Amino acid sequence: MLAVEGLTCRFGTKAAVDNANYTIAPGAFVGVIGRSGAGKSTMLRMINRLAEPTAGRIMFDGLDVTALKGRELRQWRARSAMIFQQFNLVGRLDVLTNVLMGRLSGMPQWRSLTQMWPDEDRALAMSALEQFDMAQYASQRADQLSGGQQQRVAIARALVQQPDLILADEPIASLDPRNTRIVMDALLRINKHFGITVMCNLHSLDLARTYCDRLIGMSAGRVVFDGAPAQLTEHIARELYDLEADEVMGSTPIHAPVGARVPEYGAAAVA
Numbered sequence: 001m002l003a004v005e006g007l008t009c010r011f012g013t014k015a016a017v018d019n020a021n022y023t024i025a026p027g028a029f030v031g032v033i034g035r036s037g038a039g040k041s042t043m044l045r046m047i048n049r050l051a052e053p054t055a056g057r058i059m060f061d062g063l064d065v066t067a068l069k070g071r072e073l074r075q076w077r078a079r080s081a082m083i084f085q086q087f088n089l090v091g092r093l094d095v096l097t098n099v100l101m102g103r104l105s106g107m108p109q110w111r112s113l114t115q116m117w118p119d120e121d122r123a124l125a126m127s128a129l130e131q132f133d134m135a136q137y138a139s140q141r142a143d144q145l146s147g148g149q150q151q152r153v154a155i156a157r158a159l160v161q162q163p164d165l166i167l168a169d170e171p172i173a174s175l176d177p178r179n180t181r182i183v184m185d186a187l188l189r190i191n192k193h194f195g196i197t198v199m200c201n202l203h204s205l206d207l208a209r210t211y212c213d214r215l216i217g218m219s220a221g222r223v224v225f226d227g228a229p230a231q232l233t234e235h236i237a238r239e240l241y242d243l244e245a246d247e248v249m250g251s252t253p254i255h256a257p258v259g260a261r262v263p264e265y266g267a268a269a270v271a
């Protein structure tokens with residue numbers, strides 16, 4: 001269980017996140033929504049401790065995440081895998097090595113320097129690539145892949161960290177509609193098949209409604225909505241997004257049944 005208590009992050013006088021309070025049960029798929037600048041990235045980055053809270057606490061299963069330092073903080077970062085809009089792969093390295101990077105935190109430093117990966121780690125990494133139909137690209141340089149493929153490699157890397165929590169910061173922001181769907185399906189698969197909690201920042205309300213079982217709506221740093229997608233009325237959505245409402249609510253519904261559907265092995269294969 002993740003518990004956020006009075007969580008605040010100020011940059012100068014401005015509160016990017018202002019007194020956020022919520023709990024997230026294991027296995028949830030939570031969408032963090034809101035217009036640009038609402039504080040979504042800062043919220044996720046604080047949970048991973050990439051951004052330092054100014055006040056408040058983050059608790060995870062009794063662990064005070066806000067107090068962690070050194071090795072314990074590195075362990076927490078492995079348990080709360082981040083996925084970024086720009087994938088953050090090492091372009092000149094092959095796909096398999098990029099995925100194996102997700103195993104680094106559990107490895108002695110001398111071994112990580114030699115890049116002599118244990119067989120079981122290689123097997124785990126290949127299996128993660130297979131989950132997202134990327135195994136055939138294992139020996140290819142990461143920078144030769146399309147954006148959607150790169151993001152699937154990043155998701156495979158997150159998966160081999162064997163995290164408790166995946167924090168995805170606008171993971172589809174630079175993808176076309178087809179790859180958006182493939183990547184969101186990959187996250188849904190991780191969530192439903194492996195039971196890993198997912199928190200995902202999304203600009204598109206349509207996507208958030210389609211994939212998430214709970215939405216946290218932010219505006220000017222504050223949590224102004226917290227509930228099931230069905231509870232987010234058009235009226236609240238318009239308040240949340242203001243002038244951006246028409247843009248994010250879209251005109252074409254995305255036909256993916258909410259919640260229960262888990263993409264089959266290979267469903268993401270059509271890249």
Ligand SMILES: Nc1ncnc2c1ncn2[C@@H]1O[C@H](COP(=O)(O)OP(=O)(O)OP(=O)(O)O)[C@@H](O)[C@H]1O
Binds near residue numbers: 016
């Ligand atoms: N390192 C920083 N220094 C100063 N201000 C920052 C910093 N990071 C974020 N902010 C400010 O905090 C506010 C929230 O930013 P944040 O990136 O968390 O919002 P967001 O909802 O993720 O927006 P977007 O969807 O555009 O990424 C913004 O006003 C932003 O300018």
